[in-house]
Amino acid sequence: MSLADDVRNGDRLALARLLTWLEEEDPRGEDTLQILFPHSGNAHRVGITGPPGCGKSTLVNQLVRWCRIHRPERVAVVAVDPSSPFTGGAILGDRIRMHDLAGDPGVFIRSMASRGALGGLSRRTEAVVEALDAAGYRRIFIETVGAGQAEVDIARLADTTVVVEAPGMGDEVQAIKAGILEIADVLVVNKADLPNAQLTERALRASLELASPGNDAWPTPVAAASAETGEGIADLMEWIEAHQRYLDDSGEGLARRSARAATRLEAELSYLLTSQFRSGLDDGRFEAALESVRTRRQTPAQAAKELVQGRG
Amino acid sequence: MAKTLRVLIAKPGLDGHDRGAKVIARALRDAGMEVIYTGLRQTPEMIAESALQEDVDAVGLSILSGAHMALVPRVIELLRAQGQSHVAVLIGGIVPDEDIPVLKQGGVAAIFGPGANTGDIVLAVREAVAASARAG
Numbered sequence: 001m002s003l004a005d006d007v008r009n010g011d012r013l014a015l016a017r018l019l020t021w022l023e024e025e026d027p028r029g030e031d032t033l034q035i036l037f038p039h040s041g042n043a044h045r046v047g048i049t050g051p052p053g054c055g056k057s058t059l060v061n062q063l064v065r066w067c068r069i070h071r072p073e074r075v076a077v078v079a080v081d082p083s084s085p086f087t088g089g090a091i092l093g094d095r096i097r098m099h100d101l102a103g104d105p106g107v108f109i110r111s112m113a114s115r116g117a118l119g120g121l122s123r124r125t126e127a128v129v130e131a132l133d134a135a136g137y138r139r140i141f142i143e144t145v146g147a148g149q150a151e152v153d154i155a156r157l158a159d160t161t162v163v164v165e166a167p168g169m170g171d172e173v174q175a176i177k178a179g180i181l182e183i184a185d186v187l188v189v190n191k192a193d194l195p196n197a198q199l200t201e202r203a204l205r206a207s208l209e210l211a212s213p214g215n216d217a218w219p220t221p222v223a224a225a226s227a228e229t230g231e232g233i234a235d236l237m238e239w240i241e242a243h244q245r246y247l248d249d250s251g252e253g254l255a256r257r258s259a260r261a262a263t264r265l266e267a268e269l270s271y272l273l274t275s276q277f278r279s280g281l282d283d284g285r286f287e288a289a290l291e292s293v294r295t296r297r298q299t300p301a302q303a304a305k306e307l308v309q310g311r312g
Numbered sequence: 313m314a315k316t317l318r319v320l321i322a323k324p325g326l327d328g329h330d331r332g333a334k335v336i337a338r339a340l341r342d343a344g345m346e347v348i349y350t351g352l353r354q355t356p357e358m359i360a361e362s363a364l365q366e367d368v369d370a371v372g373l374s375i376l377s378g379a380h381m382a383l384v385p386r387v388i389e390l391l392r393a394q395g396q397s398h399v400a401v402l403i404g405g406i407v408p409d410e411d412i413p414v415l416k417q418g419g420v421a422a423i424f425g426p427g428a429n430t431g432d433i434v435l436a437v438r439e440a441v442a443a444s445a446r447a448g
Contacts, residue, residue, distance in 0.1 A: 016364055109362075
């Protein structure tokens, strides 16, 4: 029996080991994923993003609990927290808020550190999600690091992106800035039990009317929920599933998956080409180019061009 | 490049504060490790399950309640039963001297009491993981 068979047969330790291999870029990970890949592509991938402290983990805890009570499928969670840029270490604390899910064999939670990636996920999050998908988890929640305005990678990875806001996080001008609000398929004002929640809800609605790209087929809904009390969770889940149906029925889901495949292939290609090119360079050439950029003799673009043309 | 060490820090049992556990988590983070922090009031079953899903190299248990002789062997037993006997187990907290040899006999790699130096703890985690890897 190979590790891929064990993963397909529901062996959770084998799955956990595969995720480590993928994260560590151990070649055995990619080999195993290659075997499993034809079995993936069946899960509904739900991205959960929003600023730090808006309650993403607590919300995920409630959403997964709801799914486990009302739906037959097994559920996985991938929770990303930031790595320290100085030591590379990380504290992954999302499990603290997900204790309701402990002891449920139908739930698999994996914490990941961002390991230097800046888009709110880590370079290997997608591979980990593919493996969970192939292992038979039919709904996968992907929680990003606390995200501000530019961490929008999640929109490329998820089928349905939920942007979480909390009351008092900014005025209307914040809300019409480009970026994180634009990627929302569902917007939710969490902590709806706090004062000013309705104000935030109204501001978000108003800004969506101003800034929405005019997708009449799926006007982004604004939901209100309190992950603390559980209020509004069923409604939010209803919107998430409505969006899943919209993706299936409209062909938008297929379009998104094609776009995702193209992005992934291009990303892997540039990664591979860059690392092959770097290892094929004569000793010292990269460092010499770096020095000419550092001392401002050459722009980075010019230095890169000359490296590729072999004149570095 | 060496594998990034992943360590689960958990507080089993009912004691109510986790300042010590947080200090350790922070020290391990500053030493470049990824620390999965699970918070208070974890049962041995929850700890073992988290260790499995996260595929950690080591588990650090913080216990102040005096229940270590019941909780620690149970965690080790569960880890072994699920095929994770390679996971190093370390304890921080208040452990009477006479219990230390018994716990070590049962598979605990290191035990730290109040006032322990965080640098020593980082070193002990690294050594315990390396020893487990050597043991296969």
